[in-house]
Amino acid sequence: MSGSTGSxxxxxxxxxxxxxxxxxxxxxxxxxxxxxxxxxxxxxxxAAIIRAGWRMDQRGWxxxxxxxxxxxxxxxxxxxxRSGGHKGFLTxxxxxxxxxxxxxxxxxxxxxxxxxxxxxxxxxxxxxxAVLHGHSVASTVLSMIATDSAIHLEDYEVLKVxxxxxxxxxxxxxxxxxxxxNIPRLSRSVALYLDEMKAGxxxxxxxxxxxxxxxxxxxxxxxxxxxxxxxxxERRRLVSTTASRDVT
Amino acid sequence: MSGSTGSxxxxxxxxxxxxxxxxxxxxxxxxxxxxxxxxxxxxxxxAAIIRAGWRMDQRGWxxxxxxxxxxxxxxxxxxxxRSGGHKGFLTxxxxxxxxxxxxxxxxxxxxxxxxxxxxxxxxxxxxxxAVLHGHSVASTVLSMIATDSAIHLEDYEVLKVxxxxxxxxxxxxxxxxxxxxNIPRLSRSVALYLDEMKAGxxxxxxxxxxxxxxxxxxxxxxxxxxxxxxxxxERRRLVSTTASRDVT
Amino acid sequence: MSGSTGSxxxxxxxxxxxxxxxxxxxxxxxxxxxxxxxxxxxxxxxAAIIRAGWRMDQRGWxxxxxxxxxxxxxxxxxxxxRSGGHKGFLTxxxxxxxxxxxxxxxxxxxxxxxxxxxxxxxxxxxxxxAVLHGHSVASTVLSMIATDSAIHLEDYEVLKVxxxxxxxxxxxxxxxxxxxxNIPRLSRSVALYLDEMKAGxxxxxxxxxxxxxxxxxxxxxxxxxxxxxxxxxERRRLVSTTASRDVT
Amino acid sequence: MSGSTGSxxxxxxxxxxxxxxxxxxxxxxxxxxxxxxxxxxxxxxxAAIIRAGWRMDQRGWxxxxxxxxxxxxxxxxxxxxRSGGHKGFLTxxxxxxxxxxxxxxxxxxxxxxxxxxxxxxxxxxxxxxAVLHGHSVASTVLSMIATDSAIHLEDYEVLKVxxxxxxxxxxxxxxxxxxxxNIPRLSRSVALYLDEMKAGxxxxxxxxxxxxxxxxxxxxxxxxxxxxxxxxxERRRLVSTTASRDVT
Numbered sequence: 003m004s005g006s007t008g009s010x011x012x013x014x015x016x017x018x019x020x021x022x023x024x025x026x027x028x029x030x031x032x033x034x035x036x037x038x039x040x041x042x043x044x045x046x047x048x049a050a051i052i053r054a055g056w057r058m059d060q061r062g063w064x065x066x067x068x069x070x071x072x073x074x075x076x077x078x079x080x081x082x083x084r085s086g087g088h089k090g091f092l093t094x095x096x097x098x099x100x101x102x103x104x105x106x107x108x109x110x111x112x113x114x115x116x117x118x119x120x121x122x123x124x125x126x127x128x129x130x131x132a133v134l135h136g137h138s139v140a141s142t143v144l145s146m147i148a149t150d151s152a153i154h155l156e157d158y159e160v161l162k163v164x165x166x167x168x169x170x171x172x173x174x175x176x177x178x179x180x181x182x183x184n185i186p187r188l189s190r191s192v193a194l195y196l197d198e199m200k201a202g203x204x205x206x207x208x209x210x211x212x213x214x215x216x217x218x219x220x221x222x223x224x225x226x227x228x229x230x231x232x233x234x235x236e237r238r239r240l241v242s243t244t245a246s247r248d249v250t
Numbered sequence: 251m252s253g254s255t256g257s258x259x260x261x262x263x264x265x266x267x268x269x270x271x272x273x274x275x276x277x278x279x280x281x282x283x284x285x286x287x288x289x290x291x292x293x294x295x296x297a298a299i300i301r302a303g304w305r306m307d308q309r310g311w312x313x314x315x316x317x318x319x320x321x322x323x324x325x326x327x328x329x330x331x332r333s334g335g336h337k338g339f340l341t342x343x344x345x346x347x348x349x350x351x352x353x354x355x356x357x358x359x360x361x362x363x364x365x366x367x368x369x370x371x372x373x374x375x376x377x378x379x380a381v382l383h384g385h386s387v388a389s390t391v392l393s394m395i396a397t398d399s400a401i402h403l404e405d406y407e408v409l410k411v412x413x414x415x416x417x418x419x420x421x422x423x424x425x426x427x428x429x430x431x432n433i434p435r436l437s438r439s440v441a442l443y444l445d446e447m448k449a450g451x452x453x454x455x456x457x458x459x460x461x462x463x464x465x466x467x468x469x470x471x472x473x474x475x476x477x478x479x480x481x482x483x484e485r486r487r488l489v490s491t492t493a494s495r496d497v498t
Numbered sequence: 499m500s501g502s503t504g505s506x507x508x509x510x511x512x513x514x515x516x517x518x519x520x521x522x523x524x525x526x527x528x529x530x531x532x533x534x535x536x537x538x539x540x541x542x543x544x545a546a547i548i549r550a551g552w553r554m555d556q557r558g559w560x561x562x563x564x565x566x567x568x569x570x571x572x573x574x575x576x577x578x579x580r581s582g583g584h585k586g587f588l589t590x591x592x593x594x595x596x597x598x599x600x601x602x603x604x605x606x607x608x609x610x611x612x613x614x615x616x617x618x619x620x621x622x623x624x625x626x627x628a629v630l631h632g633h634s635v636a637s638t639v640l641s642m643i644a645t646d647s648a649i650h651l652e653d654y655e656v657l658k659v660x661x662x663x664x665x666x667x668x669x670x671x672x673x674x675x676x677x678x679x680n681i682p683r684l685s686r687s688v689a690l691y692l693d694e695m696k697a698g699x700x701x702x703x704x705x706x707x708x709x710x711x712x713x714x715x716x717x718x719x720x721x722x723x724x725x726x727x728x729x730x731x732e733r734r735r736l737v738s739t740t741a742s743r744d745v746t
Numbered sequence: 747m748s749g750s751t752g753s754x755x756x757x758x759x760x761x762x763x764x765x766x767x768x769x770x771x772x773x774x775x776x777x778x779x780x781x782x783x784x785x786x787x788x789x790x791x792x793a794a795i796i797r798a799g800w801r802m803d804q805r806g807w808x809x810x811x812x813x814x815x816x817x818x819x820x821x822x823x824x825x826x827x828r829s830g831g832h833k834g835f836l837t838x839x840x841x842x843x844x845x846x847x848x849x850x851x852x853x854x855x856x857x858x859x860x861x862x863x864x865x866x867x868x869x870x871x872x873x874x875x876a877v878l879h880g881h882s883v884a885s886t887v888l889s890m891i892a893t894d895s896a897i898h899l900e901d902y903e904v905l906k907v908x909x910x911x912x913x914x915x916x917x918x919x920x921x922x923x924x925x926x927x928n929i930p931r932l933s934r935s936v937a938l939y940l941d942e943m944k945a946g947x948x949x950x951x952x953x954x955x956x957x958x959x960x961x962x963x964x965x966x967x968x969x970x971x972x973x974x975x976x977x978x979x980e981r982r983r984l985v986s987t988t989a990s991r992d993v994t
Contacts, residue, residue: 062477065473065477066471066474067411067470068408088466088470137408139477139481139484142407142481143481143484143485143488144488146405146481146485147485157925157950157951158886158952159812159925159949159951159952160881168927169927170925170927170951171927181407183416183417183419205407206405207405207406207407208407209407222810222811222832225809225810226809226812228809229806229809229812229881232883233883233886233887235484236883236979237891238488239487239488240888240979241891310725313721313722313724313725314656314718314719314721314722315659315718316655316656316725385655385656385725387725387728387729390654390656391729391733391736394653394733395733395736395737429655431665453655454653455655456654456655456666457655483736487736558973561970561972561973562904562966562967562969562973563966564903564904564907564970564973584966633904635976635977635980638903638977639977639981643984643985677914679912679913679914679915701903702901703901703902703903703914704902705903731980735983735984
């Protein structure tokens with residue numbers, strides 16, 4: 003790996019959740035550092051997004067053209083995936099720059115439809131450096147059958163992956179918002195609860211949003227949240243099973 | 251990658267669902283461009299089929315010798331997988347040319363048994379450029395237990411991957427046809443509903459058919475449909491669970 | 499790939515179920531053809547076993563040190579996996595020769611405990627060329643909860659992968675035998691039913707046995723059987739779900 | 747592979763459960779034998795941990811920054827994963843040395859939070875050479891819904907992977923301990939039962955601990971235990987299903 007491999011490079015975080023994703027074999031050739039030597043910070047952001055997309059695809063969280071990923075650079079620029087395209091097979095061309103309010107810097111380029119939700123997170127959390135949005139079976143289905151406005155996660159050791167959590171003896175609410183093709187309207191609903199979200203949020207029948215100070219941390223939180231949602235789904239199946247057996 | 255890598259090459263679609271599948275390590279050597287330099291369009295079609303088969307196998311949708319894949323070239327030729335053989339480990343030899351009515355161009359070659367269903371789609375939809383047929387656990391089982399003649403998909407964000415869909419607030423019917431070893435007879439049942447199929451169709455206990463203007467789009471729709479069928483199966487398990495708990 | 503890569507080599511079967519498994523990256527170096535040039539047929543058998551073990555591990559069918567694999571060469575020699583060792587990471591050293599009644603040709607070598615079940619199949623079916631035994635969650639659990647002495651598979655298109663099957667309109671019985679650490683005794687129970695087994699057999703709480711004229715066909719049948727057992731498990735979960743909903 | 751690839755190298759165990767994990771492509775370059783030629787035993791331990799972490803990640807057992815892994819060298823030194831960091835993408839820098847009571851040899855380095863549980867196992871079992879702790883959905887959920895203080899595994903062939911087991915006709919208890927952020931206190935509960943644990947133990951809502959004389963054996967036992975927990979979860983779902991069907 004060269005200096006273009008991004009946030010998991012030299013001087014890495016000793017205390018945090020460094021998640022260095024294995025690079026697809028052809029990443030080196032699609033992202034030649036020498037051609038874009040003028041902008042290594044951008045290259046780093048793009049490489050982090052490509053690898054995170056690859057990882058999310060391995061886990062089945064970006065089916066079809068679903069999902070979107072972004073990074074905010076130290077200088078404030080925002081790199082986000084283009085609209086359309088498969089997030090498991092991104093190339094540098096699939097990542098574009100947008101302004102703080104989500105408009106493409108290069109006129110005519112088209113960012114992911116939900117870019118504004120990424121920008122909202124960056125504006126609200128000054129230390130947010132990466133945002134991930136994925137679609138899993140667990141998040142889709144649990145949000146669609148929920149009778150409450152949140153999924154509650156409790157007593158799991160993995161809850162400690164979220165900001166400020168030091169024990170499994172906690173109960174985190176992952177709020178569920180109604181899906182809405184009108185993204186600005188959806189973002190206004192989200193705005194009311196952003197401060198209380200320790201583990202991200204879910205859009206009903208759609209997927210999760212998580213973030214972190216850097217891509218490694220955002221990916222670790224995404225893995226943690228998806229693991230817990232899978233546990234929650236399995237728990238409901240097995241609890242039902244046990245209950246039925248007691249009854250008969 | 252050389253110029254033989256097909257539809258995800260230079261000048262790629264900016265707006266559509268470009269799904270560039272990672273190439274198996276030995277694809278370059280099994281498909282040497284120099285030997286077939288006279289027919290790059292055919293090479294592209296073959297490479298697209300090989301990579302799509304590899305992708306479908308990674309997802310578990312082509313067990314044993316199941317599934318078949320085809321591409322219609324710009325000049326109208328149809329490339330389809332041979333009968334038999336594992337679709338996750340295709341080589342260029344595993345793809346042959348058939349006429350518009352499904353007969354092998356080289357006498358004695360044997361195309362997939364369901365080739366006629368591919369041809370039917372190409373004939374009916376002038377802009378169809380790729381057809382995929384896979385066998386997943388979800389499509390097999392949901393079609394076998396269905397009491398209706400279709401699987402209905404509703405309120406999922408991923409529904410937007412299908413042609414003409416712009417919102418999750420929709421309800422798409424994926425028709426289910428009785429399985430039949432007599433493919434011409436089966437195709438006559440399918441013919442009656444082809445115009446209404448936004449998300450492909452299912453043959454009971456057998457699998458799904460999807461298509462698109464090119465292989466990337468067809469693969470994205472296949473991933474979308476399989477994701478939604480997995481959600482639908484999970485939803486039924488969890489809804490039942492919840493119901494049982496309410497009762498006890 | 500060199501001439502040592504086995505049964506999917508030149509002159510491959512056009513009509514059958516050729517399943518050419520991708521070679522792990524280090525197979526070339528662990529099986530240098532030049533060192534064993536005197537016995538290419540043995541090398542082919544070993545390579546076929548190594549690749550099949552790798553494939554079975556990808557699917558989760560050889561956990562821990564479970565499973566065993568064998569090939570009968572054209573000259574009658576039998577190559578089988580050693581006792582112990584992980585079947586997903588085999589090397590040529592992990593495959594040894596046994597006699598027709600299952601004894602190691604090199605004194606002191608220890609074949610898999612169930613080698614005798616492989617030999618029984620080779621003796622009973624003169625055209626059997628490969629035998630596979632794997633442990634999946636589906637085969638383990640379905641056999642443990644069965645109230646009948648067989649798992650019945652019916653109406654699935656994939657049933658056509660088994661010998662002599664030309665339609666989904668069939669009902670195949672996969673017999674279940676009680677597990678027994680006394681392999682000769684277990685083999686006597688199996689012997690009574692061998693002629694009727696179109697899709698292999700299951701040992702309760704233990705796993706499946708399948709075979710074919712060559713490794714590609716045996717692997718295709720294993721994939722087919724495991725796919726169908728997964729369908730069967732899912733079907734029972736969903737049918738129960740539907741029934742419960744009707745009741746409430 | 748060079749001499750730095752560890753416990754599955756030359757002179758390997760013929761009788762035991764050799765599980766040689768495929769090396770990630772970039773392992774050679776991140777662990778250059780020439781730089782640390784002075785300490786090949788340490789290099790071997792680190793390589794074994796890196797590969798085991800990679801394998802556990804492939805199976806989904808180390809989500810986010812969960813899990814920890816250790817090896818005890820022949821000279822008594824203990825190599826363990828650092829606190830934080832993703833266990834599927836370890837580098838040699840992610841493994842540090844601790845004393846027999848779990849303190850870092852290099853002041854300021856921070857071992858995994860549960861290092862003391864590893865040390866407890868090494869102290870109690872003089873022949874233990876590797877300890878693995880992973881988080882799976884099955885172990886997390888089964889331990890959270892258990893009404894008993896152990897998960898009982900019975901009649902499974904794979905039970906033979908555990909120490910001293912020669913038949914499926916056995917019933918092993920995998921004890922469940924309440925999760926506790928106070929690791930010394932948790933270890934005192936574990937201490938009372940260590941001698942009876944043939945198949946490791948589970949911390950509720952947290953994960954499993956397994957060990958063995960070397961990393962290959964520890965990994966085989968981890969795979970065996972996780973396979974059996976997956977079977978147990980599936981069994982409960984299907985038994986419930988069958989019961990419901992009988993009732994209706």
